[in-house]
Amino acid sequence: xxxxxxxxxxxxxxxxxxxxxxxxEASLDTSDEWIQARSGIKQRHFxxxxxxxxxxxxxAAKAALTDAGLDSNDLDAIIVATSTADLTFPSAAxxxxxxxxxxxxxxxxxxxxxxxxxxxxxTANAQILSGQSKRVMVIGAESFSRLMDWKDRSTCVLFGDxxxxxLLQAEQGKGSNKxxxxxxxxLNSDGRHKDILYVDGGVSTGQTGYLRxxxxxxxxxxxxxxxQTAKAAMKKAQVSAEDIDWVVPHQANIRIINSTAKKxxxxxxxxVKTVHDHGxxxxxxxxxxxxxxxxxxxxxxNDLIITEAIGGGLxxxxxxxxx
Ligand code: UT7
Numbered sequence: 001x002x003x004x005x006x007x008x009x010x011x012x013x014x015x016x017x018x019x020x021x022x023x024x025e026a027s028l029d030t031s032d033e034w035i036q037a038r039s040g041i042k043q044r045h046f047x048x049x050x051x052x053x054x055x056x057x058x059x060a061a062k063a064a065l066t067d068a069g070l071d072s073n074d075l076d077a078i079i080v081a082t083s084t085a086d087l088t089f090p091s092a093a094x095x096x097x098x099x100x101x102x103x104x105x106x107x108x109x110x111x112x113x114x115x116x117x118x119x120x121x122x123t124a125n126a127q128i129l130s131g132q133s134k135r136v137m138v139i140g141a142e143s144f145s146r147l148m149d150w151k152d153r154s155t156c157v158l159f160g161d162x163x164x165x166x167l168l169q170a171e172q173g174k175g176s177n178k179x180x181x182x183x184x185x186x187l188n189s190d191g192r193h194k195d196i197l198y199v200d201g202g203v204s205t206g207q208t209g210y211l212r213x214x215x216x217x218x219x220x221x222x223x224x225x226x227x228q229t230a231k232a233a234m235k236k237a238q239v240s241a242e243d244i245d246w247v248v249p250h251q252a253n254i255r256i257i258n259s260t261a262k263k264x265x266x267x268x269x270x271x272v273k274t275v276h277d278h279g280x281x282x283x284x285x286x287x288x289x290x291x292x293x294x295x296x297x298x299x300x301x302n303d304l305i306i307t308e309a310i311g312g313g314l315x316x317x318x319x320x321x322x323x
Contacts, residue, residue, distance in 0.1 A: 152210070229317050
């Protein structure tokens, strides 16, 4: 028998405020047409004044607990993937633990920017496989609107805020790729590319800073590296592109999503796409997409899913799992 980390619940939260592309036309030399054509984005959600990353994470986690029919004190651990924690410390996860009235277990953050959720899933999986935890809440939550330079049209039209959460639980499998749960993980990073996507602030500067991106360079790396990590994860799980029911990619750009699926050999109708409605929500984008796809009736029990993401670092990776 093999232990597997199986998704028992999923949930998400999006702030009320929807910002359409046309809102940017008043202050920037940009257009709805350009934004849609180059990124696929039509709108994004922005957190309200005073609404924090941890608030969104707590709402998403509560939704995932309800979906699983469990209570926060049934959890052994909370992992929050975020680059926009409320404070330098404590971790967003500690604030979420308090917000969920969870009085046992442990909580910590993972920071791998847009790939953060994939890295957090991998860490949660390792904890479950090692027997350290039986139930882990994995959350991706971000308020990237707070990192935007509103004068930089090449970045500020691309990002949005939100949170998604999945509840992983240890279950017995047979050790085959027909098992439900996480079947393989592939993680990568290459710090030589740290300067093509970064925030120019932090503890060393005394200011939060703004997101800076060489978009074309990141785009070039993204398509190549996402296809590579997806193929590596499929190989580790001993599945092929034809076996995949759904690709649930990081939602940064529709052109990256489509090109990667093509390179992977997966048909476009098997790709979950939320980028048009959410924009790029960094570490929140994959759990948001999973939750929306479940709510839409797209994901069915035993479906074979691959998630893939890349972000600042550069850091990138993929997870194959059976729903
Ligand atoms: O989530 C982490 C990973 N991030 C990503 O995956 C993002 C990767 N990059 C991208 O998605 C794309 O590179 C962008 C959407 C950022 C840009 O698309 P692009 O096709 O690579 O455009 P570009 O940067 O080459 O810019 C083309 C033109 C430039 O004008 P010139 O130099 O040709 O005159 C830009 O100045 O478009 C201009 N431009 C804009 N025009 C209207 C840049 N931003 C805008 C804008 N509105 N918002």
